[in-house]
Amino acid sequence: MTGAGDDELVAAFDAVVRAQATLAAELSARTGVHERALQALTLISDTGYSTPTEVAGYLRLTSGAVTNMVDRLTTAGLIERLPNPADRRGSLLRLTDAGTEVVADLRRRYTDALRAVAGEDPGTLQATLAGLANALLESAVASHTTAQDGAE
Secondary structure (H helix, E strand, C coil): CCCCCHHHHHHHHHHHHHHHHHHHHHHHHHHCCCHHHHHHHHHHHHHCCECHHHHHHHHCCCHHHHHHHHHHHHHCCCEEEEEECCEEEEEEEEECHHHHHHHHHHHHHHHHHHHHHHCCCHHHHHHHHHHHHHHHHHHHHHHHHHHHHHHC
């Protein structure tokens, strides 16, 4: 059951999602990097190093799709493959300086937008966004659990 104002809340959230997609598409076109590859670059930036398997899991892509993506990102000079000391057959992915700049540009744009909205009280917006992220993740986990229970 929805309450008064729920439609407006969802519409505002949808507008944020669309605006983020528009920004990602613009950066994708400007940098020549597919939007999923931007997500991979962000993951690698956040972790310092990632394996192709971690990237595949995060993006929910097949290993073959990630291999192609990694090849393109390597050729573009945005990431480099390093030997994985924990797995002789595997590799670690690390951003190059050019890849770091792509992620930094994306984050600068997000930071500018968030600061413009947060004004003098960024803590309130941060708490709201963290709460929203947690609620969405909890909903996803609950949906996954319900789907698994129904499959048994």
